[in-house]
Amino acid sequence: xxxxxxQVFADQxxxxxxxxxxxxxxxxxxxxxxxVMTRLHDDEQFEFEILADLCGVDTGTEMWSVxxxxxxxxxxxxxxxxxxxxxxxxxxPSVTFIWPGAEWPEREAYxxxxxxxxxxxxxRRIYMPPDYTSFPLRKDFLLPDDASRSPGEGVRHVxxxxxxxENMRQPQIRMAxxxxxxxxxxxxQLPEETEAPPA
Amino acid sequence: xxxxxxxxxxLDDPNIWVDTPATIYDAIxxxxxxxxxxxxxxxxxxxxxxxxxxxxxxxxHGVLRVVLKIDxxxxxxxxxxxxxxxxxxxxxxEVGDWHIAISQCDPLEYVASLFSEAMPVMAAEKLLxxxxxxxxxxxxxxxxxxxxxxxxxxxxxxxxLDLGGLTPxxxxxxxxxxxxxxxxxxxxxxxxFNYLRIGGVNRDLNxxxxxxxxxxxxxxxxxxxxxxxxxxxxxxxxxxxKGMGVMTPEMALRMRVTGPNLRxxxxxxxxxxxxxxxxxxxxxxDIPTRAEGDSYARYMLRVDEIRESIKIIDxxxxxxxxxxxxxxxxxxxxxxxxxxxxxxxSPRGEYxxxxxxxxxDQPFRLRISDPSFWxxxxxxxxxxxxxxxxxxxxxxxxxxxMGGVDK
Numbered sequence: 001x002x003x004x005x006x007q008v009f010a011d012q013x014x015x016x017x018x019x020x021x022x023x024x025x026x027x028x029x030x031x032x033x034x035x036v037m038t039r040l041h042d043d044e045q046f047e048f049e050i051l052a053d054l055c056g057v058d059t060g061t062e063m064w065s066v067x068x069x070x071x072x073x074x075x076x077x078x079x080x081x082x083x084x085x086x087x088x089x090x091x092x093p094s095v096t097f098i099w100p101g102a103e104w105p106e107r108e109a110y111x112x113x114x115x116x117x118x119x120x121x122x123x124r125r126i127y128m129p130p131d132y133t134s135f136p137l138r139k140d141f142l143l144p145d146d147a148s149r150s151p152g153e154g155v156r157h158v159x160x161x162x163x164x165x166e167n168m169r170q171p172q173i174r175m176a177x178x179x180x181x182x183x184x185x186x187x188x189q190l191p192e193e194t195e196a197p198p199a
Numbered sequence: 200x201x202x203x204x205x206x207x208x209x210l211d212d213p214n215i216w217v218d219t220p221a222t223i224y225d226a227i228x229x230x231x232x233x234x235x236x237x238x239x240x241x242x243x244x245x246x247x248x249x250x251x252x253x254x255x256x257x258x259x260h261g262v263l264r265v266v267l268k269i270d271x272x273x274x275x276x277x278x279x280x281x282x283x284x285x286x287x288x289x290x291x292x293e294v295g296d297w298h299i300a301i302s303q304c305d306p307l308e309y310v311a312s313l314f315s316e317a318m319p320v321m322a323a324e325k326l327l328x329x330x331x332x333x334x335x336x337x338x339x340x341x342x343x344x345x346x347x348x349x350x351x352x353x354x355x356x357x358x359x360l361d362l363g364g365l366t367p368x369x370x371x372x373x374x375x376x377x378x379x380x381x382x383x384x385x386x387x388x389x390x391x392f393n394y395l396r397i398g399g400v401n402r403d404l405n406x407x408x409x410x411x412x413x414x415x416x417x418x419x420x421x422x423x424x425x426x427x428x429x430x431x432x433x434x435x436x437x438x439x440x441k442g443m444g445v446m447t448p449e450m451a452l453r454m455r456v457t458g459p460n461l462r463x464x465x466x467x468x469x470x471x472x473x474x475x476x477x478x479x480x481x482x483x484x485d486i487p488t489r490a491e492g493d494s495y496a497r498y499m500l501r502v503d504e505i506r507e508s509i510k511i512i513d514x515x516x517x518x519x520x521x522x523x524x525x526x527x528x529x530x531x532x533x534x535x536x537x538x539x540x541x542x543x544x545s546p547r548g549e550y551x552x553x554x555x556x557x558x559x560d561q562p563f564r565l566r567i568s569d570p571s572f573w574x575x576x577x578x579x580x581x582x583x584x585x586x587x588x589x590x591x592x593x594x595x596x597x598x599x600x601m602g603g604v605d606k
Contacts, residue, residue: 021325022474023540050468051455052542053551055566066553066566068540070473077474077540101455104576105568112289122236127282127605130230137290 001074004045012036014083025079030065030092033082040069040078041098047071048078051099056109060139063090063115085115094119112137240278246270250587254283260357260594261601263575272586277579284605292565297323297397297534300562305391307569308603311350312391313342314545315603318567320395321476322554325539327397327532333478334522335399340478341515342382342394343543344508345412348419349378350546351501351508352426354598358498359430361595362439370426381411397532399525412516419509427502440494444581444593447492454577457570458548460597463500464492470544481518482511494596501546501598533560547571547598569603 001024002017012035015027028036040048048069057064063085069078082092094117095102106117107126114135117123125132134141227249232238243249253264262283268276288307292300300319307315317339324331356371379389385408386394386401394401430436446456451464461468469486471479487503489496536558542551548570555564574597581597582590 020538021328023538025538049452050457052549053540053553053566053568055553055568057555057564057566068551068553070468072473075474077542079538079540098453099455100453101573101576104572108572122234124233124237125282127285129282130228130233136287141290 001076001078008039008043008045009036019076022075023077023079024074025081027081027083030082030085033080033095034093034097036080037067037095037098040080045073047073051095051102052077054095054102054105054109056113056115056137058087058113058138061087063087063113065090065092065109065115065117067095090115091118093117094123096120111135114138237278240266240268240276243268247275252590254280260599261604263599263601263604265578265590265594267587267590269587274582274585274587274590276583277590279575279578281605284601286606288606289565289567292319292562294561296560297532297562300565301395301397302391302393304567305393306602307567307606308545308547308550308571308600309390310353310600311346311546313346313394314543314550315567315569316393316395317343317543318541318550318552319554319562319565320397321541321543322539322552322562322565323397323532323534325541326534326537326554326556327528329398329526329528331399331477331526332523333520335524335526336478337515337519338400338404338524339395340482341512341519342385342392342400343477344511344515345378345382347546348505348508349375349382351505352378354501354546355427355430355498357598358440358494358592358595359436361591362436364430364433364436367426367429370429374422374426377411377415381408381415384408384411396525398528399523403524404519412512416509416512416516420506423502423505423509430498431502437495439589439592440498440596441491443494443585443589444596445491445493446577446581450577450580451492454573454580456548456574456577458545458574459500459504460497460548460574460577462486463489463496465490470542470549474542476541476543478515482514484511494592497596497598504546531560533558534562545570547600547603548574567606569606571599571601571603572606575599575604 002019005017005024005026012028012032013026014029018025040046048071050070052068052070055066057066062083065082065085067080069080071078085092090113092115094106096106096119103120103122104126106120107123109115110117110123111125111127112135124130128136227241232241247268247270250267250269251264252267254262264280264283266278266280267274288303291303295303297319301316304318305312305316352371352374356368359367382392383389385405386392446460446464448464448466451461451466456464457468465488467486467488470476472486484507487500487507489500534556536556538553538555540551540553542549550570551568553566553568554562557563578594578597581593585593
């Protein structure tokens with residue numbers, strides 16, 4: 001399989017083909033991805049018809065989009081890595097034109113990493129609410145626990161507060177008259193969000 | 200849009216009236232459409248209306264919310280809204296060490312949690328290039344197949360319940376309860392077993408487990424026949440499942456459906472054969488397939504799979520080797536840096552995991568790909584054109600578990 005891959009895609013790989021245990025790993029630049037995927041899917045000597053997995057990765061310095069394929073012609077998993085996507089604007093072509101079923105995983109990768117899959121017709125957040133602004137699985141999104149783990153970098157990512165859209169109705173709590181104003185004031189005195197500790 | 204009174208009494212205090220956010224009761228979202236597809240979906244033509252199903256609806260198997268676009272009783276289009284059960288498991292796995300990731304992944308697939316907890320375990324083993332002792336491999340295969348039967352038994356009951364029959368659910372639960380009690384005597388837990396360990400399993404087989412298993416095995420096949428006889432030739436059941444939600448092989452591959460749903464469409468893709476793991480290379484079993492691809496085929500295929508599972512359990516028990524149940528590894532492991540991909544065949548399809556390690560004791564990235572998530576998205580292709588009542592039947596026949604869908 002490794003030899004066949006090298007023969008067919010000699011100039012389209014960003015790094016040499018690697019064999020790790022039962023996984024063949026190829027690195028493809030984002031612009032070559034649709035051509036390589038179409039060839040892997042359609043070509044009779046590959047027949048990678050099953051998309052085993054699709055996910056995003058944040059390495060800390062750059063973003064990846066990682067695909068795993070399976071074919072009856074090979075005993076190994078094929079891993080396709082699209083490396084070096086820019087952190088501030090990661091863009092990669094969508095594979096929904098081959099597998100429409102990749103739509104949701106691409107939405108998930110967008111939701112969690114902010115990777116924009118160009119060509120996905122429905123690229124909106126899938127798990128987080130629509131007014132959410134962060135990308136939780138990025139490495140710079142730290143959980144409260146992380147502060148204790150790495151004291152040198154324990155600055156918590158402070159999420160932007162953002163105004164809700166004007167046409168969005170907000171929950172209003174209205175008290176029945178017999179309860180008086182006491183409880184309303186306690187409700188409005190919820191503790192303010194404290195500032196993050198300095199680094 | 201007409202003005203709807205949205206104030207309701209608070210559940211905590213009936214004296215408090217709460218103006219609920221529009222997103223829960225109104226199907227139309229209170230923000231501008233984000234994508235073309237969303238704009239297209241929420242644009243109503245003459246005679247169409249939106250109907251909000253869930254998230255608290257018993258037939259959605261958890262907390263799935265589906266916005267149905269209906270024309271009379273027919274579903275024109277639908278938009279599943281996920282995330283009500285999202286816990287951020289992948290992020291939590293990155294915070295704890297590899298052992299903690301096992302229990303984090305446990306509740307993902309809460310109906311068959313031995314499969315989801317296998318993910319960090321097998322990924323770590325592959326990264327360590329660790330040889331798991333043969334006895335541990337056999338025990339894993341044994342409990343996996345038991346769990347598969349428990350899950351499929353529940354599926355049969357739930358499918359019948361969504362079609363209006365209560366009795367099969369009770370039978371399904373009787374069967375499941377026996378297996379779950381059996382596994383509890385082995386693992387100590389009824390639902391979230393936390394039994395697999397990096398390098399083996401937690402405890403060896405004990406007498407209580409084996410006597411329960413032997414007792415159950417002696418009548419499992421007969422009981423299965425009795426239970427499925429309720430449904431197999433039931434007129435109402437057949438008319439509501441045959442020809443419903445037909446999935447062609449091409450569609451199944453394009454939509455990337457796996458597991459029994461894919462095999463019911465005629466494609467014999469099963470990881471136990473396609474990419475064998477644990478003790479499956481030594482086992483003799485068939486991969487049942489069906490050509491029809493409808494709800495009934497998906498049901499029958501699971502019944503066939505239970506039979507195959509019983510066969511595998513029988514072989515496991517007869518060929519169970521002696522030896523240690525854990526590989527000799529230190530309790531505090533640093534996993535060598537690298538990338539690994541593992542997949543197992545869960546009752547719902549391909550449960551896969553892509554793990555990256557940076558050489559520390561914590562996973563750098565643990566991507567868990569749940570089959571329910573991938574399978575559920577094909578409802579967008581299967582349901583339109585059917586009646587509202589059949590939406591549940593088709594959805595139930597895909598057998599999604601929301602814990603895995605939302606992660």
